[in-house]
Amino acid sequence: xxxxxxxxxxxxxxxxxxxxxxxxxxxxxxxxxxxxxxxxxxxxxxxxxxxxxxxxxxxxxxxxxxxxxxxxxxxxxxxxxxxxxxxxxxxxxxxxxxxxxxxxxxxxxxxxxxxxxxxxxxxxxxxxxxxxxxxxxxxxxxxxxxxxxxxxxxxxxxxxxxxxxxxxxxxx
Numbered sequence: 062x063x064x065x066x067x068x069x070x071x072x073x074x075x076x077x078x079x080x081x082x083x084x085x086x087x088x089x090x091x092x093x094x095x096x097x098x099x100x101x102x103x104x105x106x107x108x109x110x111x112x113x114x115x116x117x118x119x120x121x122x123x124x125x126x127x128x129x130x131x132x133x134x135x136x137x138x139x140x141x142x143x144x145x146x147x148x149x150x151x152x153x154x155x156x157x158x159x160x161x162x163x164x165x166x167x168x169x170x171x172x173x174x175x176x177x178x179x180x181x182x183x184x185x186x187x188x189x190x191x192x193x194x195x196x197x198x199x200x201x202x203x204x205x206x207x208x209x210x211x212x213x214x215x216x217x218x219x220x221x222x223x224x225x226x227x228x229x230x231x232x233x
Contacts, residue, residue: 122194122232124166124186135192137201138162144181147188151209156181162189176219177212183225184208190232198228 120126127134134140138147140163145153147162155177156165162185171179184204191201199207204225211221 120230120232122186122190122197122229124168124182124229127186127189128163128166132193134162134189137192138189144185148184148205148208151212152181155212171222176215176222179222179226180208180211180218183222183229186229187225190229194232197232199225 121132126132140161142162143158144156144160144162144165145158160181165181165185166189168178168182171182184207187197187199188201188204190197191199191204207221207224211217
């Protein structure tokens with residue numbers, strides 16, 4: 062039994078040592094890549110991310126930002142407010158009576174899904190931005206009217222959702 066324990070200890074010790082060595086080699090290799098690769102093709106000090114990395118920006122006006130809780134929501138449009146109450150009764154047929162603004166901004170089924178899902182997600186964020194961001198390109202009444210008008214067809218919803226998304230992502 063003692064020899065088995067000794068064997069297991071030696072095996073674990075050698076694996077731990079190997080992991081330490083490879084970890085240092087891997088870190089050195091990563092450091093050299095970071096020093097050499099830049100989005101503009103230049104080499105030298107690490108001042109930019111490599112061009113092959115993609116991160117989704119979460120600005121202060123996107124649905125992801127509003128659903129994160131990083132900022133207090135305006136009192137006029139609380140998180141638990143129903144989309145149907147905020148945007149009007151015409152939205153009940155599409156979104157039901159219980160979908161809240163928070164749930165609308167948290168939706169992840171808008172990518173490759175229904176244009177109506179994307180419309181409510183970005184429309185809800187646009188409404189919050191209209192209430193809280195000076196200089197946002199849409200007024201609150203305009204966001205509500207445009208969302209309701211876009212409910213007439215999948216194509217109209219897609220076009221308006223894209224407009225809301227662009228306004229949300231370009232907001233500062």
